Amino acid sequence: MEPLKEIYSPDWIKNLSYIVTQVDPKIKPEVFQKKILDVSWKKFELKERINRIAEVFLYFWDAPLLEIEPKLLHLIESLRGNGVSDFNFPYIFVNDIVTKSGLDDFETSMRVLEQTTVFSSAEFAIRYYYQTYFDKTIKQMEKWSKHKEAFVRRLASEGSRPMLPWGIGIPSIKKNPNIHLRILENLWNDENEIVRRSVSNHLNDISKIQPEIVVDFCKNKFGISEELDKNLKHALRGLLKKGNQTALSFFDYNPKWKATNLKLQLKKKKIKIGESLEFNVRFVNPSQTKTKLRIEYKLAFLLANGKYGIKVFQLGEKVVMPKEEVIIDKSHSFKPITTRVYYPGIQKISIAINGQEYPTTNFELVIVSK
Structure with a gap:
């Protein structure tokens, strides 16, 4: 199986460059390609390639996020117009452009990430704002947990996970994993499965740190629907594997039974x-x-x-x-x-x-x- 980093093939970069030049005619496709595909490109792993693409954009767009914003949103619309669907992982570099150019501008960053996360999830990008603006970011995520757009609501849960895979660690979240319970209460029975699944994964993270929080969160939520019960079971999967007696009892497994x-x-x-x-x-x-x-x-x-x-x-x-x-x-x-x-x-x-x-x-x- 081909490594994931190979999604960024030379042909993929070439196709991207043609769309970029439609957005910003000052950027020539061959120059854009050469900047990315230099001698080090083949040695780069996945994250390094994502980082390089973002850096090349900022080489051409050397400005604060407030000035880059119109071009970045135009780029996303152009990609959509060329058949690129939303929530598309390879384009996650758009969020790196935001963090690299806008970390000193919280309000603009939040406005832009609210849009870019629909196109390619900003769950990793938001972690940098937790590092710099912890309390303000929590308030923003709580606000987003009531957003009309499902992918923005998902960001409120996914980006705040205590143990987000690939995401930079936020010690304050690990130390107080109950800090986002208000968000999880807003979203655990969301109409969209992708949001509910994120909540389940967030709760599973918490169960590895303070299992009693998750047990208490889930205990009175069963029986509303079969789908919601499945999500709660997914949230408790780590505790079920560990043989947690309370979690087992939620699903009528008798932990005292012996073969x-x-x-x-x-x-x-x-x-x-x-x-x-x-x-x-x-x-x-x-x-x-x-x-x-x-x-x-x-x-x-x-x-x-x-x-x-x-x-x-x-x-x-x-x-x-x-x-x-x-x-x-x-x-x-x-x-x-x-x-x-x-x-x-x-x-x-x-x-x-x-x-x-x-x-x-x-x-x-x-x-x-x-």
């Missing part, structure tokens, strides 16, 4: 990187009543430092009948992926049901011999 005769069998106890671990799980429901089960497996991956990193994966959710035997066959791929490095050695697997973890089984991961 009878649980057996975890591996097809092979030694597999090569690139192969799959195949395993079988069997157990019996000892109860005299129907029981709702959340079934997971936990993999403890060996890390470079000799310690283990644990990941939890779903095996399914199931209502089992009295004395019913459950049999599950599953395989887990160990093909190399960009988000995880596999280290050879002893790895571990265990089963968890309704938050209760059962004994661990070891297996060995080995390097493919050449």
Whole structure:
């Protein structure tokens, strides 16, 4: 799979340059392309490429944001006119242009970001304003949480997350993760799924810092609709994986339930990187009543430092009948992926049901011999 940074191909830059020159005829396409695609371009990773594009714009538009604003908004309209849809990740550099030229002008920046976030999310850009204008930014985000445009409402939740992936850290938010509860209260039952999903992710972030806040937030919100219940479950996913008893009880999982005769069998106890671990799980429901089960497996991956990193994966959710035997066959791929490095050695697997973890089984991961 091609690295994400390759979305910014030479052809993509060339097409962008033609639109840029329509907005600002003083910028010649070939000069714009050359400025971006210099000798260092191929070495740049994704963020560096985004940064370079923004810097090249500011090379030509060397002015405060207030003066750049008309050109930037004209650029967005021209891109839309050329078939570029809104909420389009590759054009996230438009928000970098705002922060690089307008960090000393809060009011203009907020006015512009309110528009650019619809075209390409400003969730990373707004973090710089938290650093510089913390209280003013909170008030702005609260105002945006009631905005008529869904992508602006989403920014109010997404940009304020305590642990936003790729976003710069804001210690004051991590220290007080309840600081945005008013925003989340405004948005948790928003009409738009993309906004609700952001709230779920924000709440999941908080659950890693102060789980009791999330439990308290969710406890009286169930039963309005199936869709909202799904969003609440997504918000609680981290706590469910950790076996939080209160979170489990929200969904009628009995954390005190225990399987009878649980057996975890591996097809092979030694597999090569690139192969799959195949395993079988069997157990019996000892109860005299129907029981709702959340079934997971936990993999403890060996890390470079000799310690283990644990990941939890779903095996399914199931209502089992009295004395019913459950049999599950599953395989887990160990093909190399960009988000995880596999280290050879002893790895571990265990089963968890309704938050209760059962004994661990070891297996060995080995390097493919050449």
